[in-house]
Amino acid sequence: MTDRPSRLMPTYAPAPVTFVRGRGCELYDDTGRRYLDFLSGIAVVSLGHAHPAVAEALASQARTLLHVSNLFRTTLGEEVAGLLDDLVGDGQPAGGLVFFCNSGAEANEAAIKLARRARPGRPVVVSAVGSFHGRTLGALAATGQPEKQAPFAPLPGGFRQVPYDDLPSLEDAMGDGQVGAVLLEAIQGEAGVVEPRPGYLRAVAERCREAGALLMVDEVQTGLGRTGRWFAFQHEGVEPDVVTVAKALGNGAPIGACWARREVAEAFEPGDHGTTFGGQPLAAAAARATLQTMVELGAPERAERAGRRLREGLRGLPGVAEVRGKGLLLGVGLEEPRAKAVTTEALRAGLVVNAPRPDTLRLAPPLLVSEAEVDEALGILGGVLERTGGGS
Numbered sequence: 128m129t130d131r132p133s134r135l136m137p138t139y140a141p142a143p144v145t146f147v148r149g150r151g152c153e154l155y156d157d158t159g160r161r162y163l164d165f166l167s168g169i170a171v172v173s174l175g176h177a178h179p180a181v182a183e184a185l186a187s188q189a190r191t192l193l194h195v196s197n198l199f200r201t202t203l204g205e206e207v208a209g210l211l212d213d214l215v216g217d218g219q220p221a222g223g224l225v226f227f228c229n230s231g232a233e234a235n236e237a238a239i240k241l242a243r244r245a246r247p248g249r250p251v252v253v254s255a256v257g258s259f260h261g262r263t264l265g266a267l268a269a270t271g272q273p274e275k276q277a278p279f280a281p282l283p284g285g286f287r288q289v290p291y292d293d294l295p296s297l298e299d300a301m302g303d304g305q306v307g308a309v310l311l312e313a314i315q316g317e318a319g320v321v322e323p324r325p326g327y328l329r330a331v332a333e334r335c336r337e338a339g340a341l342l343m344v345d346e347v348q349t350g351l352g353r354t355g356r357w358f359a360f361q362h363e364g365v366e367p368d369v370v371t372v373a374k375a376l377g378n379g380a381p382i383g384a385c386w387a388r389r390e391v392a393e394a395f396e397p398g399d400h401g402t403t404f405g406g407q408p409l410a411a412a413a414a415r416a417t418l419q420t421m422v423e424l425g426a427p428e429r430a431e432r433a434g435r436r437l438r439e440g441l442r443g444l445p446g447v448a449e450v451r452g453k454g455l456l457l458g459v460g461l462e463e464p465r466a467k468a469v470t471t472e473a474l475r476a477g478l479v480v481n482a483p484r485p486d487t488l489r490l491a492p493p494l495l496v497s498e499a500e501v502d503e504a505l506g507i508l509g510g511v512l513e514r515t516g517g518g519s
């Protein structure tokens with residue numbers, strides 16, 4: 128890194144390390160130093176860095192066709208939509224349709240617009256306190272974090288937030304017949320990996336069915352094998368009307384998607400929604416390679432197995448109060464609010480994790496992480512917790 132002032136807008140306060148290459152669960156900085164990546168670019172690089180199948184798909188597609196616009200059909204988009212639909216159906220076609228975009232926020236924007244189209248006259252979307260759905264104005268209006276919303280008021284109307292994991296509040300919010308959709312994360316990732324009690328999502332699905340409102344599950348962070356199932360809603364056995372994904376879909380290539388049941392999806396007509404780049408060949412080639420590789424390698428089972436080892440190890444570390452989450456999306460609740468200091472020290476010690484909350488570390492390594500890498504990360508983190516005052 129040079130000392131020249133940055134020309135980037137100050138929307139981030141980046142850590143003082145410049146990564147220049149990666150391989151599997153490893154990252155290397157500009158001095159050649161190795162780090163273990165237990166964050167995966169925030170649950171993005173689920174197959175690990177520089178996965179050969181994704182690298183080859185990108186290189187080969189770059190030599191073949193980069194972009195034609197959505198004014199023309201592409202076979203790649205159709206293929207990825209089919210693969211995604213099979214995963215929503217947990218191995219069986221779910222029979223839905225897909226809109227491709229470039230990010231999680233855009234996937235949720237598509238979902239919100241779809242709800243307005245599919246449930247005319249019922250414009251309200253209910254979401255949860257503490258949720259995170261993205262930074263664009265619509266997704267931000269759904270995001271249940273007033274401190275992120277306040278500087279950007281006025282936000283679009285038609286959004287209500289209710290406490291997460293609180294069914295009576297949701298029922299109250301749905302009482303006036305104005306609610307067309309409920310948008311929820313099955314596990315709240317940015318809130319610090321917060322899980323509702325078992326049965327909550329199933330009960331929400333039931334209320335939505337009774338009220339004729341859409342159940343829209345934001346699987347941007349939890350989706351595609353990370354929690355030990357293809358989607359986190361599958362732990363609860365529910366069948367959502369809409370599912371949004373992004374992050375891991377291209378293993379680092381930017382692509383998002385909004386899947387919806389066919390009857391819901393068909394509320395959109397040509398001209399209702401669009402994006403220049405959404406589902407374009409380069410991103411779609413990466414997504415096809417990512418999904419095919421995830422299926423071949425049994426990514427959810429790998430996440431479940433490695434997650435069990437990681438969780439057990441984390442529970443025994445000094446200063447750890449609890450471990451939340453499923454599979455390889457884990458929130459480590461600390462006894463003291465010193466998560467930021469721990470992440471800084473962990474980075475110095477060669478381990479990448481982050482702190483979504485002052486008292487919580489988030490660990491989300493690539494799903495193919497080995498037992499040896501899990502043990503190495505536990506060793507580093509244990510030492511860091513010890514040195515920074517854990518176990519007191």
Ligand SMILES: Cc1ncc(COP(=O)(O)O)c(C=O)c1O
Binds near residue numbers: 231317347349373
């Ligand atoms: C659950 C969830 N939804 C939406 C988003 C927004 O995704 P993006 O940053 O790709 O717009 C995120 C990002 O962290 C997320 O965790």
